[in-house]
Amino acid sequence: MEDHQPQSVRVERRPVSERESRRANGPDWDRYADEYQATHGAFLGDAGFVWGPEGHTEDELRVLGDVTGLDVLEVGSGAGQCSRWVRTHGGRGIGLDLSHRQLQHSLRLDAETGVAVPSVRATATALPFASGSFDVVFCSFGALQFVSEIDTAVAETARVLRPGGRFAFSVTHPTRWMFPDDPGEPGLTATQSYWDRTPYVEVDDATGVVSYVEHHRTLGDWVRLLAGHRFRLTDLVEPEWPADHDRVWGGWSRTRGVLTPGTAIFVAHLPD
Numbered sequence: 001m002e003d004h005q006p007q008s009v010r011v012e013r014r015p016v017s018e019r020e021s022r023r024a025n026g027p028d029w030d031r032y033a034d035e036y037q038a039t040h041g042a043f044l045g046d047a048g049f050v051w052g053p054e055g056h057t058e059d060e061l062r063v064l065g066d067v068t069g070l071d072v073l074e075v076g077s078g079a080g081q082c083s084r085w086v087r088t089h090g091g092r093g094i095g096l097d098l099s100h101r102q103l104q105h106s107l108r109l110d111a112e113t114g115v116a117v118p119s120v121r122a123t124a125t126a127l128p129f130a131s132g133s134f135d136v137v138f139c140s141f142g143a144l145q146f147v148s149e150i151d152t153a154v155a156e157t158a159r160v161l162r163p164g165g166r167f168a169f170s171v172t173h174p175t176r177w178m179f180p181d182d183p184g185e186p187g188l189t190a191t192q193s194y195w196d197r198t199p200y201v202e203v204d205d206a207t208g209v210v211s212y213v214e215h216h217r218t219l220g221d222w223v224r225l226l227a228g229h230r231f232r233l234t235d236l237v238e239p240e241w242p243a244d245h246d247r248v249w250g251g252w253s254r255t256r257g258v259l260t261p262g263t264a265i266f267v268a269h270l271p272d
C-alpha cells in the first residue's frame with residue numbers, strides 16, 4: 001500500500017508466509033530506499049520523529065514520554081530519523097531494519113548530522129539482543145505491517161523489554177483496509193471486508209515473484225496480540241488530519257484524512 005511500485009506488478013490478496021514476506025520486502029525496500037528518502041526525507045527530518053503521513057511529531061504527541069537515559073530500540077528504523085531524535089533527547093536510540101539500503105541512508109544521515117544511530121540489519125521476528133535490553137521499543141510505520149508472524153514479533157518485543165517497558169507503534173489504521181489505496185474520492189468507498197486479513201501482495205509481472213507484501217490486522221487482533229504477551233494497552237492514538245496539512249503520501253490525503261483515520265498508534269506496557 002506504499003507509493004512505490006517501481007516495476008510492473010499485479011496486485012493480489014492471498015496468504016503469504018513469513019519467509020516469503022521477508023524475501024519480498026527486504027529487496028523491495030532496497031530498491032525503493034533512494035526514492036523513499038528523496039521523496040519523504042525532508043518531511044521526516046534528518047533527526048525528526050514523525051508518527052505517520054499526517055505529520056504528527058513525537059514532540060507534539062509525547063507517546064514515548066521522557067526518553068532521557070533510556071535504552072530505546074526502533075524496529076523498522078529506515079534511515080534512523082526517529083532514533084536520531086531519541087539520541088538528541090538524551091536516549092540511547094538503536095536502529096534495526098531489514099533493508100541494507102535503508103541502513104546505508106541511516107549511515108549517510110549519521111555523517112551529515114553528526115548524530116550517529118548504531119543500527120543492525122535484522123528482522124522484527126528475531127531481534128538480535130539479549131532479553132531485558134531495552135526500556136522502550138517503538139516502530140513508526142516500521143516492520144509490523146510487513147511481518148507475517150506477528151505473534152513472534154510481539155513475543156520478541158516483550159522478550160527484549162525490561163519489566164515495565166513500553167511498546168509503542170504506528171501502523172496503517174485497521175479501518176483503512178476496507179478502502180482502495182487511493183488518495184482521491186475512490187478511496188472513500190468501502191470495497192472490501194474489514195475482517196478480511198488476507199495479505200496485500202504485489203507480484204512482479206516479468207518474473208512472477210512476490211515483490212511486496214503487507215499484512216492487515218483488525219483493532220481487536222492488535223488488542224488480543226498485546227494482551228497475549230502480557231502487555232497492558234494504555235493508549236490508542238488516532239491522529240486527526242491537521243488543518244494546515246495538504247501533503248499527499250500514497251493513499252493518505254486531506255480528502256480522506258478529514259473523514260476517516262489513516263494512522264493508529266498503539267501504546268502498551270509490560271508489568272513492573
Ligand SMILES: C[S@@+](CC[C@H](N)C(=O)[O-])C[C@H]1O[C@@H](n2cnc3c(N)ncnc32)[C@H](O)[C@@H]1O
Binds near residue numbers: 076077125
Ligand atoms: C515505511 S518504512 C518506515 C521507516 C521509518 N520509520 C520512517 O518513518 O521512514 C518501513 C521500514 O520497515 C522495514 N522493514 C520491513 N520489514 C521488516 C522486518 N521484517 N524487520 C525489520 N524491518 C522491516 C523496511 O525496510 C523499511 O525501512
